[in-house]
Amino acid sequence: MRCDHCSRSETTVFVELHHNVGMLFARRSHTTAADLCRACLGKAFWHHTLRNVTLGWWGTISFFVTWYYLLSNIVTYVQARAEMGRSRRRAAPVVQEARGADALRILQPFEHNIRMQLRMGDDPSAIARDMARLHGVEASAAQAYVEQLRAAD
Incomplete structure (x- = not known):
């Protein structure tokens, strides 16, 4: 599953953290x-x-709410880390990366984004690596697509 904050494809867990x-x-x-x-x-x-x-702490009600949130967040954090540890021990399913025409079909909607990154001077290999990781395509197919777009500009 993807992280809602950084979009990495890693083990994630749903949490609810609060501050007052x-x-x-x-x-x-x-x-x-x-x-x-x-x-x-x-x-x-x-x-x-x-x-x-x-x-x-700055208020009568806030003083007590803060203690509740601190304890609640600690419990949530410990439970989330334990859940991540358990899911890490389970064998992760092998995901087949898209290749060839399938990779091209997946990456084509992002052509504009790739061209913009190339125009801004981003490293083509870094762009390809990010596209492969984010969209589940083979790294060599992403690299070939980025190079193809770079040559066309």
Whole structure:
């Protein structure tokens, strides 16, 4: 499954993390609810934890809500990491990458994006590597397609 934050095809888990901003007589809650990979999970957890610790205490209700969010986020984080560990141990299904005409069919809708990246001076091999990873095509087919577009410009 793809991470909702970075779009990497990695093991993801759905989490809901919260932080509170206390404002003496008011408060505001912020939530991240998404399927996240291991790296994005860590970033989101620390983002919410640091904001809870620094901004959450300023108000009577906020004081108690912040404690609840801190504990809830820790439990959610630990459970999510455990779930990722379990799913990592399971054998991942082998996904067949698209080749030849299938790869071309998959990559053609992104021709404009590839041309724009080439015009901006991005490295063709980096573009091909990203296209192959994001769209599940063989790396050599993506490289050939990017080179074909580069030669046509």
